[in-house]
Amino acid sequence: MTKEQKDTIIKQILSIRDIGKTNMFDKSTVQRLALNAGYYELVSFIEENPKEYAHIIMTGGWKDEES
Secondary structure, eight states: OOHHHHHHHHHHHHHHHHHOSSOTTOHHHHHHHHHHHTOHHHHHHHHHOHHHHHHHHHHSSOGGGOO
């Protein structure tokens, strides 16, 4: 995944979080809100990488970028 793609995912996660309509651990609701917002990258990311998504919402960062 490129840095631009990662940045897009983080921005979309933050945008959904800022809406304040769901617990971010409720992946299906996050995906629905993301779909309604046109955040197709986030919808796919959650489906394909649920553990990485959980890591991001708990830590604010990517696993491979931690030291």
